Amino acid sequence: MKIGIVVFPGSNCDRDVHHVLNDVMGINAQYIWHTEESINQYDALILPGGFSYGDRLRAGVIAAQSPIVEAIKKKAQEGLPILGICNGFQILVEAGLLPGALVKNVKLQFSCKWLKMEVLNVNTPFTNMFSLNDEVTIPIAHGEGRFVIDDDKLGELKRNNQIVFKYKDQNPNGSTEMIAAICNKEGNVMGLMPHPERASESILLPNQTKSNAGLIFHSLKNFLSSYVKN
Amino acid sequence: MLTKSEEIYLLRKLGRQANVLEIDMIDAEWSEHCSYKSSRKYVRSLPSRGKRVIVGPGYDAGVLDIGDDDVITVHIESHNHPSAVEPYGGAATGVGGVIRDIISMGTRPVALLDALRFSSIDKVKKTSKSKWLFRNVVRGIADYGNCIGIPTVGGDIEFDNSFKDYCLVDVAAIGLGKRSQIISNHAEDGDIIVLAGNPTGKDGIRGASFASKLLDNEEDRSAVQIPDPFLEKLLIEATIEATNRNCINATKDLGGGGLSCCLSELSHLVEKGFEIELYAVHTKMDDITPNEIMISESQERMVYVINKNKLSTFDEIFTKYGITYSIIGKVSGKDNLKILYEGKPIASLSCNLMVNAPLAKWKSKRPNYLNNLKTKIKMEMLDNYNDILLRLLANPNIGNKDWVYQQYDHEVGLRTVIKPGSNASVIRVNDNKFVSIKLDGNSKHCYLDPYQGMLGCLSESCRNVACTGAQPIGILDHLQFGSPENPHIYWTFIKSIKAIIDFCSYMKIPVVGGKVSFYNETMNSPIKPSPVIGTIGLIKDKTHITNNVPNSGNRLFILGHTREELGGSEYFELIDREKYGRVPKVNLNTDKKNRSAVLDMIEKGLIEFVHDCSKGGIGTALSELAIFGNTGINIDLKNIPNTCTRNDFLLFSETHSRYIIGTNNPDELKKFMRNRKCKFSEIGRTDSTMTLRIHESGKEVINLPLKELANRYNTMNNTMDGI
Numbered sequence: 001m002k003i004g005i006v007v008f009p010g011s012n013c014d015r016d017v018h019h020v021l022n023d024v025m026g027i028n029a030q031y032i033w034h035t036e037e038s039i040n041q042y043d044a045l046i047l048p049g050g051f052s053y054g055d056r057l058r059a060g061v062i063a064a065q066s067p068i069v070e071a072i073k074k075k076a077q078e079g080l081p082i083l084g085i086c087n088g089f090q091i092l093v094e095a096g097l098l099p100g101a102l103v104k105n106v107k108l109q110f111s112c113k114w115l116k117m118e119v120l121n122v123n124t125p126f127t128n129m130f131s132l133n134d135e136v137t138i139p140i141a142h143g144e145g146r147f148v149i150d151d152d153k154l155g156e157l158k159r160n161n162q163i164v165f166k167y168k169d170q171n172p173n174g175s176t177e178m179i180a181a182i183c184n185k186e187g188n189v190m191g192l193m194p195h196p197e198r199a200s201e202s203i204l205l206p207n208q209t210k211s212n213a214g215l216i217f218h219s220l221k222n223f224l225s226s227y228v229k230n
Numbered sequence: 231m232l233t234k235s236e237e238i239y240l241l242r243k244l245g246r247q248a249n250v251l252e253i254d255m256i257d258a259e260w261s262e263h264c265s266y267k268s269s270r271k272y273v274r275s276l277p278s279r280g281k282r283v284i285v286g287p288g289y290d291a292g293v294l295d296i297g298d299d300d301v302i303t304v305h306i307e308s309h310n311h312p313s314a315v316e317p318y319g320g321a322a323t324g325v326g327g328v329i330r331d332i333i334s335m336g337t338r339p340v341a342l343l344d345a346l347r348f349s350s351i352d353k354v355k356k357t358s359k360s361k362w363l364f365r366n367v368v369r370g371i372a373d374y375g376n377c378i379g380i381p382t383v384g385g386d387i388e389f390d391n392s393f394k395d396y397c398l399v400d401v402a403a404i405g406l407g408k409r410s411q412i413i414s415n416h417a418e419d420g421d422i423i424v425l426a427g428n429p430t431g432k433d434g435i436r437g438a439s440f441a442s443k444l445l446d447n448e449e450d451r452s453a454v455q456i457p458d459p460f461l462e463k464l465l466i467e468a469t470i471e472a473t474n475r476n477c478i479n480a481t482k483d484l485g486g487g488g489l490s491c492c493l494s495e496l497s498h499l500v501e502k503g504f505e506i507e508l509y510a511v512h513t514k515m516d517d518i519t520p521n522e523i524m525i526s527e528s529q530e531r532m533v534y535v536i537n538k539n540k541l542s543t544f545d546e547i548f549t550k551y552g553i554t555y556s557i558i559g560k561v562s563g564k565d566n567l568k569i570l571y572e573g574k575p576i577a578s579l580s581c582n583l584m585v586n587a588p589l590a591k592w593k594s595k596r597p598n599y600l601n602n603l604k605t606k607i608k609m610e611m612l613d614n615y616n617d618i619l620l621r622l623l624a625n626p627n628i629g630n631k632d633w634v635y636q637q638y639d640h641e642v643g644l645r646t647v648i649k650p651g652s653n654a655s656v657i658r659v660n661d662n663k664f665v666s667i668k669l670d671g672n673s674k675h676c677y678l679d680p681y682q683g684m685l686g687c688l689s690e691s692c693r694n695v696a697c698t699g700a701q702p703i704g705i706l707d708h709l710q711f712g713s714p715e716n717p718h719i720y721w722t723f724i725k726s727i728k729a730i731i732d733f734c735s736y737m738k739i740p741v742v743g744g745k746v747s748f749y750n751e752t753m754n755s756p757i758k759p760s761p762v763i764g765t766i767g768l769i770k771d772k773t774h775i776t777n778n779v780p781n782s783g784n785r786l787f788i789l790g791h792t793r794e795e796l797g798g799s800e801y802f803e804l805i806d807r808e809k810y811g812r813v814p815k816v817n818l819n820t821d822k823k824n825r826s827a828v829l830d831m832i833e834k835g836l837i838e839f840v841h842d843c844s845k846g847g848i849g850t851a852l853s854e855l856a857i858f859g860n861t862g863i864n865i866d867l868k869n870i871p872n873t874c875t876r877n878d879f880l881l882f883s884e885t886h887s888r889y890i891i892g893t894n895n896p897d898e899l900k901k902f903m904r905n906r907k908c909k910f911s912e913i914g915r916t917d918s919t920m921t922l923r924i925h926e927s928g929k930e931v932i933n934l935p936l937k938e939l940a941n942r943y944n945t946m947n948n949t950m951d952g953i
Contacts, residue, residue, distance in 0.1 A: 203658065
């Protein structure tokens, strides 16, 4: 089992995801520099957070034009699990792999804080170890994380059970219906604004809190182990 | 501008008239900002040796050995003048500069902290200058730090009207690396000199000189540089990769004074001569003159000295990251910085001459205002302590600062164990080694008594770090004053230095880095003496990490004796007694005794949580504990060891060396503190009442519901959010 972490110039959570997968979860994960041509050897891909290309123009838009994204699109079609976290989510949206758009937070301010979200779909490769309506403690850190979508497409998201996580108790950025994560129709591509890699080790959790956010990676491992050998 | 006597000195040393370019180069390097000519004599006397110190002050960053081949690098810088005229760009480029100092040592930057000073934001319009500066400085730091993926893990913010129309922006950075990979900074004849990063432009021309005089008008925005955090991020990764592949013999970032200062300091450091062709420098525009190229302060640039056999590896790495670089010269001979333009020599100066500016001699004299302070306090009894406490909690110097810290990505890197807003921040080195760091300052105390005020900053900073379970191992000092040419200000500077020497020698904690910033004045007035102290602490066991959040441990103790020390306190400012009273005095022996007692009790597992007592005194500290733990607290004032004549003085005195401790093991704790001959007592308990109740043997002094405390404590956040 091998997971590829796609690194663009300006990605900055690549090392964090690498650490959590290899050192905490015991999953073999490797970096893929954005100019690499072949991504065939990976069983899943993660697009980590950061500021690819400095988030110039708007978050994720430049990275979405790079050649590797064409290869990623092909893999998405083949059903490979692909997870975009924060900037990775923005790139997936800009690449057209996920619907909607991520615009500036309502307060027009970057926001880094711990909050809670709720699981709405447990049938994806990233959530199969959760129970429906589980509460997940997790931090956000973004300036452009407000998920917006028109009503028709929102209806479609709901009909297809594509809303995977919603924020709970508070809407940190003004997202439509408090949406924190969505997946594509098939469920193999998920974009998530909060950072599960930051909530996967107990020592990093704020005083006395507990978190099951690491289940996102465990779910992926669980999903892959059912058909990938080694 | 060079002074008359500097011009004469230069002529004598050079034996000829310097040309215009040479004078520009000297002017930048001999500016106060780069040369420390008013402070060098004093700064040199700071205790900077210790068994952990690998590199002390004077280089880009100090290097501390934390065992097992691990090192941390630390540095502090300020960007006050630029931030005062262009807060967003000024603050952002301040972050960039200090980060490059960390990568210059071959280490990866892992955390940032900021100490910020503004004029009051209380009772001022939304459009006021102080709020404009505050809002944009914070945004500048956030946008830069967040983009490069280095967490801003904490800091210190103070509001005082001596910063009217001005601000102080200090940024400290910590790097992590391996001792064996520290860049040794050496060079051989024939080595290649490379300038990489941003093309050189006309931004930040004469920035160093600009920062070395009073701020007299705001037409100086062109002296402020333009930030590009994306490029900085690429420079970080490329430099680290090049270091790991042994490409770099020596390196230095370009900061104040641009190429001119960088090249003279680097050639001096490696004890070699440099020959530089300016025509080779990649620039933003064609019409830039050689003089401008030499002193431009365009950001995100680094100079590297590399062996020519390593050029192809270097090229591979920098091409991978898409970083432009130019080969601008070679190492040749000794002690000579030779500048060519299209092959023609246009300047030739001794590096030694450049980096050793003649010392400035200033007079020092005790300021008159110190004679007019009223040490006796005469004031009528106030009766509503509830109201006073709530107003103190609403004071932005004391209250919650989430509005600031939430704009910073303080989690990236997976190292932030204790988050901003706590006693000190704790970052993970590995699962059994942690570094704690805190910046502290108190300009009100330092104004009323520069010596004791400075001792107080040191004591508070070490105390905060100790509260997290960390042994202090190094000090950063950032000394910020008005013009040294004013004898009264220079006197306060000398007193502050004396305090650092006394404290650090006594505590055996070395000074590992620092910075002096003079000329912090506007047309209004000079700032109060505003030193900022950073303490770096080491935690060698995960179980020693301690917080100030009461979750368990319901028995409350105070360690330390409370004296009537309200000079410069937040309480006296609140009731318009700014120039009354004595500032807290630090007894070095007690300070050390109490701090090591706390650390030893943490190690023995006797402490569940511990909180520092400083700004706003016991009243504030207890309120914070109640808010952090969302718990009721019940305290009997009678039990607090003190020599105060009134309850408000007891509640709000800012005496140092005090800790409030929560424990589950009161008997052992008492026994321990008795053995150590500490002054302490049990003062009360946490409970489930959801109120803070302070009484004197049953007679009520304060009784406030938690909700009200928390609400007031959040005042600044609500104000800045415009609610």
